[in-house]
Amino acid sequence: MSLLEVTDLRVSFSTPDGVVRAVRGVSFAVDRGRTLGIVGESGSGKSVSTQTLMGLTPGAKVSGQALFEGADLLTAGERRMRQIRGAEIAMIFQDPLSSLHPLYKVGRQIEEMIRAHEPDTGRDAVRKRAVEMLGTVGIPQPAQRAEEYPHQFSGGMRQRAMIAMALALNPKLIIADEPTTALDATVQAQILDLMRRLQREFDTALIMITHDLGVIADMADDVLVMYGGKAAEKARRRPLYYRPHHPYTKGLLQSTPSAAAGADRLRPIPGQPPSLINIPTGCVFHPRCEYVMDRCVTDEPVLDPVTGDDDPTHVSACWLPLEALGLGEDAERLRQRAVEEGRVRARPAAAANGGAPESSGAVDAIAEPPGPDADAGTDADTAGRDGPPGEDGGGTRGDGGTA
Numbered sequence: 001m002s003l004l005e006v007t008d009l010r011v012s013f014s015t016p017d018g019v020v021r022a023v024r025g026v027s028f029a030v031d032r033g034r035t036l037g038i039v040g041e042s043g044s045g046k047s048v049s050t051q052t053l054m055g056l057t058p059g060a061k062v063s064g065q066a067l068f069e070g071a072d073l074l075t076a077g078e079r080r081m082r083q084i085r086g087a088e089i090a091m092i093f094q095d096p097l098s099s100l101h102p103l104y105k106v107g108r109q110i111e112e113m114i115r116a117h118e119p120d121t122g123r124d125a126v127r128k129r130a131v132e133m134l135g136t137v138g139i140p141q142p143a144q145r146a147e148e149y150p151h152q153f154s155g156g157m158r159q160r161a162m163i164a165m166a167l168a169l170n171p172k173l174i175i176a177d178e179p180t181t182a183l184d185a186t187v188q189a190q191i192l193d194l195m196r197r198l199q200r201e202f203d204t205a206l207i208m209i210t211h212d213l214g215v216i217a218d219m220a221d222d223v224l225v226m227y228g229g230k231a232a233e234k235a236r237r238r239p240l241y242y243r244p245h246h247p248y249t250k251g252l253l254q255s256t257p258s259a260a261a262g263a264d265r266l267r268p269i270p271g272q273p274p275s276l277i278n279i280p281t282g283c284v285f286h287p288r289c290e291y292v293m294d295r296c297v298t299d300e301p302v303l304d305p306v307t308g309d310d311d312p313t314h315v316s317a318c319w320l321p322l323e324a325l326g327l328g329e330d331a332e333r334l335r336q337r338a339v340e341e342g343r344v345r346a347r348p349a350a351a352a353n354g355g356a357p358e359s360s361g362a363v364d365a366i367a368e369p370p371g372p373d374a375d376a377g378t379d380a381d382t383a384g385r386d387g388p389p390g391e392d393g394g395g396t397r398g399d400g401g402t403a
């Protein structure tokens with residue numbers, strides 16, 4: 001089983017305006033030495049998902065399962081969570097000043113971190129390790145810089161110090177939430193490079209959260225695209241960039257200058273992310289989708305394996321033909337045809353919100369299916385088949401009952 005296996009995570013907040021359903025059934029997994037990128041516009045539930053794993057969403061209503069080395073983080077007590085935070089799972093945030101105390105020297109803060117988890121390690125050894133860590137993350141003259149305060153560091157150096165702190169206890173998993181968003185492009189590239197190098201060196205698992213597909217283009221093994229508190233698409237990195245299925249993924253690619261898609265015609269996704277209090281019916285992306293069909297407005301698509309990709313972990317929650325992959329003309333023709341017909345090939349009937357099964361008359365909407373029954377027989381596990389994107393792919397597609 002994977003180091004971390006999250007299954008059907010749901011998180012909501014009661015507010016005076018109503019219930020905010022920030023995370024609505026998300027599943028993912030990450031293994032040691034691997035990087036999972038979680039991508040989506042602001043407000044898609046990326047931060048809430050991971051903060052909930054760390055017990056950092058007080059007052060939220062939470063359900064699902066998050067097995068970390070087989071034990072559920074969502075039901076772990078506060079004492080166990082204190083052990084886990086920092087020592088086993090470390091977090092890096094966009095703004096290091098939110099994690100670095102302004103009134104303590106940088107070196108001392110790393111030392112305190114180590115000491116809190118290793119009370120028996122001697123003072124000198126702890127100090128030495130803190131300085132070493134600052135050196136490891138590329139801070140010049142680390143012994144001297146250890147004696148300085150956070151405000152004496154530049155933005156990039158502060159982020160390096162945060163990474164040093166995150167790595168000080170050699171955690172098994174690092175969750176980096178927009179770690180480079182506040183940095184300029186050059187420093188961002190340096191920090192990403194550093195993280196990549198250290199992750200390899202320390203064999204850590206990494207969850208990299210970003211709104212920018214470009215950030216993880218060289219980095220992620222697996223990518224989870226989130227929209228409106230749910231997974232829109234999941235795949236390994238290359239298929240995600242080169243053979244996206246979901247129009248939202250496609251939109252992200254076409255609106256990100258640094259992502260794989262041709263940067264010559266940048267096209268922002270029209271419209272705004274949805275309200276998570278009054279969630280659109282059917283497909284949550286439908287108000288913004290250029291391919292919206294009748295059923296998109298009423299039936300909520302579930303994650304289905306795409307057709308004809310060599311990535312068995314590639315799944316997408318969209319009613320377009322499952323073989324319409326990528327940005328090429330053939331795929332576009334398939335999409336346009338589906339839109340014209342307003343319907344797609346029959347699929348498993350288990351639409352999450354109880355949508356009516358597609359009539360068999362729709363089968364001929366797509367002329368050349370690679371196998372008309374490609375999906376047949378999977379309906380039993382359609383609901384919640386939001387499997388982990390681990391290397392071992394289909395084999396681990398599970399529902400977490402493996403504690």
Ligand SMILES: Nc1ncnc2c1ncn2[C@@H]1O[C@H](COP(=O)(O)OP(=O)(O)O)[C@@H](O)[C@H]1O
Nearest residue numbers: 013020022041042043044045046047048049276
């Ligand atoms: N404590 C909270 N109370 C109410 N709503 C919240 C709270 N925290 C986050 N949210 C809402 O949850 C949604 C998802 O937020 P978040 O996970 O931070 O998005 P992302 O990290 O993808 O930008 C947003 O609509 C946000 O306003």
Ligand code: SF4
Nearest residue numbers: 283286289296318319
């Ligand atoms: S299900 Fe429909 S509205 Fe949603 S992304 Fe696919 S085509 Fe667009």
Ligand SMILES: [Mg+2]
Nearest residue numbers: 046047048177
């Ligand atoms: Mg966030």
